[in-house]
Amino acid sequence: MPITNKDVARKLEEIGIMMRLAGENEFRAIAFDRAARTIENLQKPITEYIDNKTLTDLKGIGKAISEDIYAYVDTGEIPVLEDLKERVPKGLVQWLNISGLGPKNIAKIHQALNITTIEELKEKCKDGSVAKLPGLGKKSAEKIVKSIEWMEQYSERCLLNEAMDVADPMFNYLKELDGVQHISIAGSLRRRKETIGDIDILIGADLKDAPALFDAFTTHPRVTEVLGKGETKSSVRTEEGRQVDLRIVKPEQFPAALMYFTGSKEHNVVMRQRARERGMALNEYGLFKLDDKGNTDFDQPVSYSSETDIFEKLGLHFIPPELREDMGEFKFFEEHEDAHLLELSDIRGVIHAHSTYSDGKYSIREMAEACMERGYEYLGISDHSQTAAYANGLTEKRLKQQWDEIDDLNETFKKEGNNFRILKGIESDILADGSLDYPDEILSQFDFVIVSTHFALEMDHKKIMRRIKNAIANPYTCILGHPTGRLLLKREAGHMDMNEIVAYAAKHNVAIEINANPHRLDLDWRLGNKAREVGLMSSINPDAHSIEGIDDIKYGVYIARKARFSKDMILNAKPVDELMKWFKERQK
DNA sequence: GCCGTTTTCGGCCCGACTGTTTTCAGTCG
Numbered sequence: 001m002p003i004t005n006k007d008v009a010r011k012l013e014e015i016g017i018m019m020r021l022a023g024e025n026e027f028r029a030i031a032f033d034r035a036a037r038t039i040e041n042l043q044k045p046i047t048e049y050i051d052n053k054t055l056t057d058l059k060g061i062g063k064a065i066s067e068d069i070y071a072y073v074d075t076g077e078i079p080v081l082e083d084l085k086e087r088v089p090k091g092l093v094q095w096l097n098i099s100g101l102g103p104k105n106i107a108k109i110h111q112a113l114n115i116t117t118i119e120e121l122k123e124k125c126k127d128g129s130v131a132k133l134p135g136l137g138k139k140s141a142e143k144i145v146k147s148i149e150w151m152e153q154y155s156e157r158c159l160l161n162e163a164m165d166v167a168d169p170m171f172n173y174l175k176e177l178d179g180v181q182h183i184s185i186a187g188s189l190r191r192r193k194e195t196i197g198d199i200d201i202l203i204g205a206d207l208k209d210a211p212a213l214f215d216a217f218t219t220h221p222r223v224t225e226v227l228g229k230g231e232t233k234s235s236v237r238t239e240e241g242r243q244v245d246l247r248i249v250k251p252e253q254f255p256a257a258l259m260y261f262t263g264s265k266e267h268n269v270v271m272r273q274r275a276r277e278r279g280m281a282l283n284e285y286g287l288f289k290l291d292d293k294g295n296t297d298f299d300q301p302v303s304y305s306s307e308t309d310i311f312e313k314l315g316l317h318f319i320p321p322e323l324r325e326d327m328g329e330f331k332f333f334e335e336h337e338d339a340h341l342l343e344l345s346d347i348r349g350v351i352h353a354h355s356t357y358s359d360g361k362y363s364i365r366e367m368a369e370a371c372m373e374r375g376y377e378y379l380g381i382s383d384h385s386q387t388a389a390y391a392n393g394l395t396e397k398r399l400k401q402q403w404d405e406i407d408d409l410n411e412t413f414k415k416e417g418n419n420f421r422i423l424k425g426i427e428s429d430i431l432a433d434g435s436l437d438y439p440d441e442i443l444s445q446f447d448f449v450i451v452s453t454h455f456a457l458e459m460d461h462k463k464i465m466r467r468i469k470n471a472i473a474n475p476y477t478c479i480l481g482h483p484t485g486r487l488l489l490k491r492e493a494g495h496m497d498m499n500e501i502v503a504y505a506a507k508h509n510v511a512i513e514i515n516a517n518p519h520r521l522d523l524d525w526r527l528g529n530k531a532r533e534v535g536l537m538s539s540i541n542p543d544a545h546s547i548e549g550i551d552d553i554k555y556g557v558y559i560a561r562k563a564r565f566s567k568d569m570i571l572n573a574k575p576v577d578e579l580m581k582w583f584k585e586r587q588k
Numbered sequence: 589g590c591c592g593t594t595t596t597c598g599g600c601c602c603g604a605c606t607g608t609t610t611t612c613a614g615t616c617g
Contacts, residue, residue, distance in 0.1 A: 027600055031589035062590050100606090102615050137608055187617085198617085230605055245617085247604095260602095265617070272601045283602060296602085 002461070003073055004497060005039050005046045011072055011081065012036035012065070018084035020103035021092050034060040037266065041327055043499060043530050047073075091116035097156060098147045105140075108133060122148050154241035156197060159488055160555055161518040163189050163196035166242045170220065171201060174246070177216055179209030182254040186261035187245075190321045192558035194521040195488055198235075198243040202261050204254030207231075217246045253285050255307050260284035266326035274314045274330075287313060322562040328529055332564075341561040342540075344554055346573040349378035352427065352450055352481065352513060352541035353550065357402050358383035359391040361546040364402070364422065365409055370547040372420050378576045381406065382425035382450050385437035391454075394426070396442060403445070421576050423447040427481060429454055434470025436477070443476035448583045450513070450541075452481035453494070461495045468501055472510045478583050479539055479571070480505055482515040482522045490519070498523075499530050506534035509586050511571055513541040514563075516556025517549070528563025537582075538563075539571035 016032035019025075038060045039046055049055045050073055055066035068078045095106045095118065110116065112133050113124050124130050125141040125148075158166075167185055175183045180203050184190070187200030205213060214234045218226045227235040227243065235245045249257040260268065260283065275282035280289055281296035287310055289300035304310050308318040316330065317337045323329040332339065350371050354360030360367070364381055371379045383402070384393040394402065406422045413420050425448045428437045436443060436451060443449060451471045459467065471477060483501060484493030502523075505512050512531075515522050523531075523538065531538065540556035542549055560570065567573045571582060
């Protein structure tokens with residue numbers, strides 16, 4: 001299997017983590033983090049840079065790291081990493097997931113007590129050994145036990161929709177309280193990441209009102225534990241097991257603080273560097289001039305009244321929160337005022353939905369009526385194909401029944417004066433060799449064909465690439481469904497090279513859906529740059545198995561925005577005639 | 589370990605909170 005960008009990035013990341021645990025210079029570790037990020041975000045395969053010996057042209061990769069990468073390609077090993085592995089026991093890496101415990105104390109506890117597993121750590125916290133160590137105490141030990149117990153019960157991150165279900169009621173409760181002048185969700189939730197750790201909420205209020213607001217926050221009925229409570233920040237755990245942080249800043253500081261707490265960390269680092277290059281310092285309180293020693297001069301604030309103002313002072317147009325990941329947004333918004341991101345209101349119809357013909361909960365008619373109620377103009381039904389027996393996949397005979405029913409329904413809608421249309425589609429399994437699940441004479445009768453893998457996802461790289469490419473090249477294929485088969489927080493993506501698949505699909509005029517189910521959100525937004533470069537079309541598909549599932553479209557729109565997709569790249573932002581034309585052109 | 593029209597050496601983003609300390613280290617975001 002060839003070396004992928006992800007392989008190299010993971011190795012470098014691992015080195016950074018191990019270095020911290022080994023107590024090495026922090027900045028040396030940061031250098032490896034940076035190099036890993038650069039490689040992860042590359043749109044070309046790293047092998048090109050390796051073959052041309054141009055690795056050091058990349059930002060953050062110098063002589064030493066380039067040699068590490070060459071060694072990895074040649075031998076499969078990196079000497080510095082092998083050396084670290086000898087010194088740092090494997091189990092310690094897991095300890096980093098314990099909130100409140102960092103590399104320094106991990107090294108200290110490991111060395112003093114000679115333990116490596118989380119179970120041993122929990123024991124040693126309970127029997128008082130950890131509390132006796134210098135710099136640690138009873139409270140530290142208790143905190144570690146609590147964190148471990150929390151980890152045992154809940155996973156560290158949750159899905160975007162779950163986070164919104166926790167955040168929305170809290171937000172709605174807080175915004176009505178006296179003294180709140182500005183309020184916003186911040187953090188990764190505002191950036192619409194596909195999974196969320198903590199939920200951040202920011203309030204702009206007079207400081208005299210802060211204590212009462214924090215009291216209201218920490219005593220909210222859904223709060224089960226108060227993790228911390230200070231003058232500007234409090235943290236709680238809710239009954240869902242999620243951590244919610246509330247910060248309160250003065251109203252005039254709100255825009256800078258919102259920017260700061262929205263992140264991402266990587267985006268903020270670049271923002272601060274840009275501020276420094278312009279003789280200013282940016283922090284959560286605002287923008288300030290630097291004094292002659294290069295320190296932040298809090299007596300010399302630079303005035304602003306919105307996030308837009310701050311961006312402008314740093315030579316940028318407003319960057320939508322979804323794009324603040326240091327994934328090319330700086331270059332884009334230096335030059336462009338607006339990315340014209342897709343809006344939920346741009347979506348005109350639903351593609352990829354299931355009915356009782358396969359494993360959906362509702363009839364075609366019920367699904368169609370639900371779409372009409374929501375203002376959509378069409379519904380592309382795509383039940384499972386025959387191989388998906390577990391999902392009641394359609395035999396050719398039952399397909400014909402479904403087509404008759406759709407024809408009847410469309411006629412009825414027309415008679416009733418409804419400007420609504422059901423399209424005949426299928427979600428065809430991609431068989432092991434990449435062929436589709438019906439003969440051509442059947443495939444040719446669909447309005448559109450979605451192709452998806454549902455089994456044998458763990459094939460090796462070469463096989464799965466051939467399988468998917470075969471499916472894309474099939475002249476009847478219109479859309480590739482949930483391309484990697486990943487289930488967020490549950491199942492890893494398959495071993496495919498998605499940069500290559502995106503390019504291959506674009507070349508064959510096949511769209512790749514953004515599966516809007518919050519468990520999938522696949523195509524991944526990180527492929528947005530590649531997709532735009534090669535002119536890929538996409539579609540925001542709910543993969544709805546029920547009426548409620550249709551509303552998942554909003555999560556797909558969030559991800560499309562995060563990928564910096566505009567309306568013209570999205571199939572179901574087209575009116576039905578244009579959409580049908582696109583399908584026909586593709587199948588010609 | 590990386591980087592440089594201020595720099596090839598000396599920085600590298602920065603402040604709040606907590607707990608363990610009597611002035612600061614560790615962690616987090």
